[in-house]
Amino acid sequence: MTLPRPDLLVEAPYAPNPRRVRIFMAEKGIDLPREQVDIMAGEQFLAHAERVGTFHVPALHLDDGSWLTETVAICRYLEALHPEPNLMGRDAREAAEIEMWSRRMEFQLFYPVAQVLRHGNPKMAVMEDQVPQWAEANRTRVQSGLELLEHALSRDGYVAAGRYTIADITAFVAVEFMRTIRQELPEAHDATHVWRGLIRARPSSVP
Amino acid sequence: MTLPRPDLLVEAPYAPNPRRVRIFMAEKGIDLPREQVDIMAGEQFLAHAERVGTFHVPALHLDDGSWLTETVAICRYLEALHPEPNLMGRDAREAAEIEMWSRRMEFQLFYPVAQVLRHGNPKMAVMEDQVPQWAEANRTRVQSGLELLEHALSRDGYVAAGRYTIADITAFVAVEFMRTIRQELPEAHDATHVWRGLIRARPSSVP
Incomplete structure (x- = not known):
């Protein structure tokens, strides 16, 4: 089975949830194009919400056109694509x-x-x-x-x-x-x- | 690899998190001995906290002597032991x-x-x-x-x-x-x- 690949991470500077995903990716050596949303300027409620369907960041875009949000759901998906080093459990x-x-x-x-x-x-x-x-x-x-x-x-x-x-x-x-x-x-x-x-x-x- | 088996579910009547686990188990046909903690009487802060290490319910006891808490962690473990019917994703x-x-x-x-x-x-x-x-x-x-x-x-x-x-x-x-x-x-x-x-x-x- 071929899983859709991530091709963009939308994140926000300073915000803690995007940081969790950044650290998770860095540990696994995953490099992706990134875009920043300025949440103090309310950008998440405008174009971001329009295209993702929710104002939450981080958001991961997949190459089947879909968006994934929720930090832990994003991390678990990345773990499936990049199992090593293991960060969520070996069994x-x-x-x-x-x-x-x-x-x-x-x-x-x-x-x-x-x-x-x-x-x-x-x-x-x-x-x-x-x-x-x-x-x-x-x-x-x-x-x-x-x-x-x-x-x-x-x-x-x-x-x-x-x-x-x-x-x-x-x-x-x-x-x-x-x-x-x-x-x-x-x-x-x-x-x-x-x-x-x-x-x-x-x-x-x-x- | 042999996974430890659950042998007791500690829950509380009326509380919503234990209900999530009860429904999850019922969908999978899992039957386990159960004990009730009376959270309105504060029982979770006494003997329950003493033996589990936290006052949270539900708590799942495993036959290796350990306790598992957090509703979704409990459900994911039960899903691994009882994959069908699938409730958390096939891929x-x-x-x-x-x-x-x-x-x-x-x-x-x-x-x-x-x-x-x-x-x-x-x-x-x-x-x-x-x-x-x-x-x-x-x-x-x-x-x-x-x-x-x-x-x-x-x-x-x-x-x-x-x-x-x-x-x-x-x-x-x-x-x-x-x-x-x-x-x-x-x-x-x-x-x-x-x-x-x-x-x-x-x-x-x-x-």
């Missing part, structure tokens, strides 16, 4: 552990960081009907998410499966994105500091 | 479309419905530091999610891939869970009404 058991941890990092760390920014920063009012109390509530969630990350990393240095996977990408992009909400890693989170240093040193991590 | 292209739509339904419909309930219903204050303004903001999101669902179903009757998949399960459980926030399907959403009737008639849909 069903490992894939389950990696997906479980990647989702925990999404819901308990990545998403709360984004909520603090989107509902707490006046500049983001162009993208969001802001609920400042929700931004505040998510500061606490970010702390809990960081505790969970430290707990995971304390076992064997990576978020899941004892090796670098998409779960590390999700968590790393979330931690790096904390810069936008002026939140620091707790000093005491030794395993997370070591891990962040190692991940930052990977060539795939250039912003 | 990478179809899997990508199904994952994209299942995630759209999660983030744009399922999650907003849950937020209206958790932040808007006084009974849920045992589970959540409530932000009533966030409940209100999510009413609007639920409406947008329903528009997206109607749009998807208007093409060929199912959420993704032209057949019944996990994307329908995610959307259906979200729509049925709207009962808890007293939100009705818009009259004009013809495709959704037809689809809901068909899905309700499936034996897997018994609550």
Whole structure:
């Protein structure tokens, strides 16, 4: 069976979800033409939404004319086309552990960081009907998410499966994105500091 | 390679995520011993968290002694053990479309419905530091999610891939869970009404 090939990645500078896909692609050595959408200027609601059918970025164009969105769906498709290095699990058991941890990092760390920014920063009012109390509530969630990350990393240095996977990408992009909400890693989170240093040193991590 | 077998599903009555797993298992004819956690009594924070390592339900116990949480990770593992009927994609292209739509339904419909309930219903204050303004903001999101669902179903009757998949399960459980926030399907959403009737008639849909 011949799978349609990707021929364009539409992304946005600074935004964390496109960064997840960029890192995923860099780890696999995938090079694709790219276009930028300026989400602070609202471009995603205009021509981008018109052609993709949704305002979400990133979006992957395939050579059968279709578009794929949703970061993890994009990554899983790229993993099927470029299996090595494996980032989502070599067998069903490992894939389950990696997906479980990647989702925990999404819901308990990545998403709360984004909520603090989107509902707490006046500049983001162009993208969001802001609920400042929700931004505040998510500061606490970010702390809990960081505790969970430290707990995971304390076992064997990576978020899941004892090796670098998409779960590390999700968590790393979330931690790096904390810069936008002026939140620091707790000093005491030794395993997370070591891990962040190692991940930052990977060539795939250039912003 | 021998994969560890599931031997227990821990779930909670009424909660939507356990229902997604129940439907998924029923479609595949998977029968497992089950235990109930009373989340309104806070049981998930006690013995359940102690043994699973997280308060989340559902949780799947495997015969190697490990626990798997996160609804979609559980479903994907069960799909690997019981490939038929296929609910998550027969090839990478179809899997990508199904994952994209299942995630759209999660983030744009399922999650907003849950937020209206958790932040808007006084009974849920045992589970959540409530932000009533966030409940209100999510009413609007639920409406947008329903528009997206109607749009998807208007093409060929199912959420993704032209057949019944996990994307329908995610959307259906979200729509049925709207009962808890007293939100009705818009009259004009013809495709959704037809689809809901068909899905309700499936034996897997018994609550």
